[in-house]
Amino acid sequence: MNKVITNKFFLLAVGLIFVQQILIGASTYIIGQAGANIANRPMTAFHYVVIFFVLIFLAYLLGAVSLFFRVKLSNDLWQKYYQHTLGHIAARHYLSTEENKTKTNLWLSGEAISTLDEAGFASVEIIAVYFNVLFTVVALFFVLGAELAGVIFICMLLSVALLLLSKNKIHLLANSIQYKKLSALNAVSNIWDNVFFGDSAAAKSAFAASQHKVGKYFQRMEAYKILEQVISCLPILISIPILVFFSYQQVINDVAAIGSLVAVLPRTLQLFQNIHAASMSSGQVILLKNKIKNLAAFVDNLQGYDYEKNIDEQQISIIDLSSGETIPAAVFKQWDFAATGMAGRFLITGSNGAGKSTLLKYMKSRYKEALYLGPNIEIGKRGIADSTGKKKLSQLAQLYGMSGKVIFLDEWDANLDVDNANQVDAALTQLAQHNVVIEVRHLHPI
Numbered sequence: 519m520n521k522v523i524t525n526k527f528f529l530l531a532v533g534l535i536f537v538q539q540i541l542i543g544a545s546t547y548i549i550g551q552a553g554a555n556i557a558n559r560p561m562t563a564f565h566y567v568v569i570f571f572v573l574i575f576l577a578y579l580l581g582a583v584s585l586f587f588r589v590k591l592s593n594d595l596w597q598k599y600y601q602h603t604l605g606h607i608a609a610r611h612y613l614s615t616e617e618n619k620t621k622t623n624l625w626l627s628g629e630a631i632s633t634l635d636e637a638g639f640a641s642v643e644i645i646a647v648y649f650n651v652l653f654t655v656v657a658l659f660f661v662l663g664a665e666l667a668g669v670i671f672i673c674m675l676l677s678v679a680l681l682l683l684s685k686n687k688i689h690l691l692a693n694s695i696q697y698k699k700l701s702a703l704n705a706v707s708n709i710w711d712n713v714f715f716g717d718s719a720a721a722k723s724a725f726a727a728s729q730h731k732v733g734k735y736f737q738r739m740e741a742y743k744i745l746e747q748v749i750s751c752l753p754i755l756i757s758i759p760i761l762v763f764f765s766y767q768q769v770i771n772d773v774a775a776i777g778s779l780v781a782v783l784p785r786t787l788q789l790f791q792n793i794h795a796a797s798m799s800s801g802q803v804i805l806l807k808n809k810i811k812n813l814a815a816f817v818d819n820l821q822g823y824d825y826e827k828n829i830d831e832q833q834i835s836i837i838d839l840s841s842g843e844t845i846p847a848a849v850f851k852q853w854d855f856a857a858t859g860m861a862g863r864f865l866i867t868g869s870n871g872a873g874k875s876t877l878l879k880y881m882k883s884r885y886k887e888a889l890y891l892g893p894n895i896e897i898g899k900r901g902i903a904d905s906t907g908k909k910k911l912s913q914l915a916q917l918y919g920m921s922g923k924v925i926f927l928d929e930w931d932a933n934l935d936v937d938n939a940n941q942v943d944a945a946l947t948q949l950a951q952h953n954v955v956i957e958v959r960h961l962h963p964i
Contacts (some may be wrong), residue, residue, distance in 0.1 A: 520559055521595070521598075521642050522595065522637050522638070522810070523641065525591055525594060525595065527587045527588075527591035527594055527638075528587075528591050528638075528641065528642065529592060530584075530587045531584045531587040531588050531642045532645055534580045534581075534583055534584040534587070535580075535581075535642060535645060535646040535649060536582065536645075536649060537580055537583050538577045538580040538581050539577075539646060539649035539650050539652075539653050540576040540649075540653055540709075541573045541574075541576055541580070542573070542577050542650060542653065542654070543572040543650075543652075543653025543654050543656060543657045544573055544653075545570050545574055545577070546653075546654050546657035546658065546659040546661070547660055547661060548566050548569050548570045548573065549566070549567070549570045549876060550657070550660075550661030551563075551566045551661070552564075552566035552567050552570065553660075574920045578776065584642065584646075588638050588639050588642050589604075589638070590909065591638040591642070592634055592635045592637070592638030593638075595634040595637060595638055596630065596631050596634045599626075599630055599634060599813065600626050603622070603626065603630075603816065603817060604622075604626075606817045607622065607817055607820070610817075610822065610823040611879070611882070611883035612823050612824065612825065612883070613817075613820050613822055613823075614823075614879065615821075615823050616793045617821070618820050618821070618895060619894075620704075620707070621700070621704070622816075622820070624700065624703050624704065624707065625700065625816060628699070628700070628703055629696060629699060629700055629703075629809075629813075630813055630816075633696075633806065633809045633810065633813060634810075635807060636802075637806050637809075637810060638804060638939055640802050640803060641803065641806070641873065642933060644800060644802075647795050648815060651674060651793055652841070653919070655667055655670055655671055655674075658670065664893060669757055669760050669761045670757065670793075672757065673753045673754060673756070673757035673793055674753075674793055676753035676756065676757075677749070677750070677753040677793055677800075678750075678800075680749045680753065681749055681800050681804075682750060682934045683944075684745060684749055687802060688742070688745070688808075689804065689808055691738060691741060691742045691745070691805070692742075692804070692807075692808030692809060692871070693808055693812065694738045695735070695738045695739060695742065695805075696808070696809055696811065696812050697736050697839060698731070698738055699735050699814075700733050701734075701735070702728070702731045702732045702734070702735040703795070704731075705724075705727050705728040705730075705731040705732070706728045706732070706915075707722055708727070709721075709724045709725060709728055710727070712724035717735065736963040738762070742805070746802075750795075752778075754793060773947045825876050825877075825879060825880035825883065827845065828873050829851075829872075829873035829877050829880065830868075830871075830872045830873050830878050831846070831847040831848045833868045833869050833872035833873075834847040834867070834868035834872050834873065834874060834877060835866075835867050835868060836848065836850040836864050836865070836866050836914055836956075837864065837865045838862060838863075839862075839863040839864065839865055839947075839950075840862055840863060840950075844862075847866075847877065850864070851877060851880065851881060855881075855885065855888075855924045855954045856885055856887075856924060857958075860954055861950060861951060861952055861953055861954060862950055862954055862955070863946065863947065863950035863955045863956075863957070864954075864955070864957070865953060865955045865957055865958075865959065866878065866956065866957065866958045874958045875892065875928050875929075878890065878892070878926045878928050878956065878958060879926075881926065882926050883954065885924050885925075886925035887923075888922060888923065888925065888926060889917070889924070889925045889926065890919075890926040890928070891913050891914065891925075891926070891927050891928065891930060892926075892927070892928030892929065893928065893929060893932065896898040896913065897916065906942070911934070911938060911942070914927075914930060914942055914945075917946075917949055918949065919946055920949065920952075920953055921952040921953060922952065922953065923954070924953070924954045924956070925949070925954065925955050925956070926956050926957075927946075927954055927955065927956070927957040927958070928957075928958050929958055929959065930942065930946075930957060930959070931943075931959050
């Protein structure tokens with residue numbers, strides 16, 4: 519939350535909101551004066567009305583500019599977050615699993631962007647609402663007197679007290695909502711393959727699993743909304759009868775007060791709406807603080823993959839394709855392939871499940887400037903939709919002409935016919951004259 523309130527766009531938006539709410543509070547006082555003068559001095563009342571509209575005009579103008587900075591705030595927060603998160607993950611190569619890739623993409627494009635968008639607006643909005651309540655209560659104090667303003671102030675205190683009493687419950691719901699949402703999104707994303715490539719039973723099972731997890735997420739959201747409305751509405755329901763009683767007493771004692779009361783009545787009703795909104799916004803800020811805390815902890819909650827533990831060195835051999843020499847995996851993985859001038863082509867062989875691809879990833883983790891091409895991995899700009907084979911050829915074509923690189927190729931010949939595989943094979947032999955090429959093959963062994 520500190521990164522939100524110290525952001526320059528947040529400070530600009532809050533500064534504008536502060537001035538806006540002073541103008542709105544002043545307009546409440548001005549319209550009250552118009553009501554007090556309407557019977558005896560109508561032209562004076564009219565002048566107050568003109569001033570009221572000028573103040574409202576300026577207030578809405580400032581609000582529009584503030585809204586622009588709120589959008590800038592949300593955009594800036596998300597851009598910094600996804601860059602920081604992906605940079606943090608990139609420093610931990612053992613997190614580069616397909617599961618973590620899917621989870622991270624869902625997180626950044628779903629929960630993270632929605633949370634930071636909400637934080638950008640809600641953090642400013644709650645300040646705007648509290649400023650509005652504060653300055654309006656001050657204006658009503660001068661227009662209606664201490665009794666009526668005091669009732670409204672007590673309503674605010676009651677709202678804050680209920681919020682503090684419910685703080686722990688909101689914390690629990692916040693954590694539950696965020697992770698149940700991610701679980702629901704994962705379940706929904708699983709439907710695609712089951713619908714298009716599974717049978718009717720698989721599709722039905724995927725839909726059922728998604729409905730269950732989505733239902734759990736909705737239950738948590740509904741529980742939070744019920745709690746939110748109880749906290750928000752109860753103080754107002756208690757205060758309104760008290761406000762009516764004191765208003766009646768004031769009018770009995772001073773009939774002229776009815777003019778001021780009627781003039782500010784719409785603003786008083788709006789004030790209760792803002793107290794309701796302030797209470798809801800306060801609950802949302804507590805919710806947001808937990809969500810933002812979870813954003814910061816996301817990377818630490820990803821499950822890593824122990825490369826070395828999943829490599830069976832006894833089942834893997836490496837063939838130097840230029841000399842035909844066989845190199846033990848334990849020896850090969852310790853070589854320094856970034857050494858100046860080193861080049862060659864090496865084929866990793868072994869039984870299924872021995873950890874050939876894992877060995878490639880382990881070695882890539884040691885060389886930051888190396889390139890790794892494998893299934894479901896696209897380096898550079900994403901290409902247009904095309905067949906898997908054409909995408910593979912396009913990816914491999916990026917390698918031609920390189921020099922001084924360490925290049926890891928995982929099943930590069932998968933989805934290629936024999937002619938294309940032979941052409942790429944010849945190109946890789948040329949590439950290996952000036953680079954280190956380490957590969958795992960799929961269908962076309964040497």
